[in-house]
Amino acid sequence: MKKRRPPRAWVGMAKPPDPSELLGPRGLTAEVLRGDDEEVPIHRGSAPPPESDSITPVRQSSDSAPLRDWRFYWDLLSEDRRARILSVIAARLASVTVVLDRLLDPHNTAAILRTSEGLGLGRAHVVSHESQDALAHRRVTQDADKWLDVELHPTGGAAAAELKARGFEVWAGHLDDRAIHYTDLKADRPIALLFGNEHEGPSAETLAACTGTFRIPMAGFTQSFNVSVAAGIALAHVTQKRRAHLESAGDLPEDERVKLQQRFTLLAARLARRVKPSH
Structure with a gap:
């Protein structure tokens, strides 16, 4: 049996996925992204997401092509997934x-x-x-x-x-x-x-x-x-x-929170590609 070398930890800036690779029956679909948490194993934080009405969305940056790309995937995520991402960002510690x-x-x-x-x-x-x-x-x-x-x-x-x-x-x-x-x-x-x-x-x-x-x-x-x-x-x-x-869950400045929202959205999209919709 061939020994598999474990993957390296993620290093560096997130690379936006190619939309042509994600769309289609085996790629990113609303059904996959809106699946239950048990089907998409990307909810590894320690605390449950707060109520959706208590979450303040991260403010968007100026218009750009990469930003419009991540917003496309963000809109496909379920409300619970978006709430989870925002709650994780709010609790991130840089210090x-x-x-x-x-x-x-x-x-x-x-x-x-x-x-x-x-x-x-x-x-x-x-x-x-x-x-x-x-x-x-x-x-x-x-x-x-x-x-x-x-x-x-x-x-x-x-x-x-x-x-x-x-x-x-x-x-x-x-x-x-x-x-x-x-x-x-x-x-x-x-x-x-x-x-x-x-x-x-x-x-x-x-x-x-x-x-x-x-x-x-x-x-x-x-x-x-x-x-x-x-x-x-x-x-x-x-x-x-x-x-x-x-006296706060996290300490990230606004610009870092915006970057994390973009990055986490694209990573959620990539991880969702590994999950096959149940029939």
């Missing part, structure tokens, strides 16, 4: 992010990407391990990686330095004498949580570039959590704390 530094197991990378998207993060930063070529397993991410921006860096130290230059504090999960309790991480400023290699942890160079280190206490005989579990625990706490500080 909380995660750095994955040379993780060996791509399943761990994929699981953290899925958790990050589910918690509302808009971007993740990845330093690929020398011996692995895949960034995410689709069976684990359940398409969550497609809704994230994934930014690649050559080293953990470079990623930390770049994020600090953008105004982030970068805290590495690491057991040392100076590590603070994860609940003591401050959320009054942009924050990035860095998780290092499963066996080696963050390198000395990476730790030196970080703001500090944090730890998650253990109450059992097990010495440490799996890295994907540790990321889930810490990110869930930090995102909740950050939203409480902001």
Whole structure:
């Protein structure tokens, strides 16, 4: 049996689909896009969509060909799907992010990407391990990686330095004498949580570039959590704390919300192509 290489995580700007590829009996149809959520597996957020009358649609940009293209697909989506997209955009956090530094197991990378998207993060930063070529397993991410921006860096130290230059504090999960309790991480400023290699942890160079280190206490005989579990625990706490500080579910400016609405609409259209209408 031929070994299948898992697809890479989505990186870069969304490319609008060719309408000629989408239209037709096997392409994008109103019946497919208006199917139940169970048939179109693109509803991977953590919260249900708010009532439609409480959602404020994202304001459109100036007229352009790409904009008119995405509006065509937007009008074909069901009201529930449109409400879900708008609710996800409203809860997106740009001021909380995660750095994955040379993780060996791509399943761990994929699981953290899925958790990050589910918690509302808009971007993740990845330093690929020398011996692995895949960034995410689709069976684990359940398409969550497609809704994230994934930014690649050559080293953990470079990623930390770049994020600090953008105004982030970068805290590495690491057991040392100076590590603070994860609940003591401050959320009054942009924050990035860095998780290092499963066996080696963050390198000395990476730790030196970080703001500090944090730890998650253990109450059992097990010495440490799996890295994907540790990321889930810490990110869930930090995102909740950050939203409480902001007094808002998300923090994207208007222009970024418009871009996300366009991108998510086109991605929803692409994913719908994989679903065959039931007869």
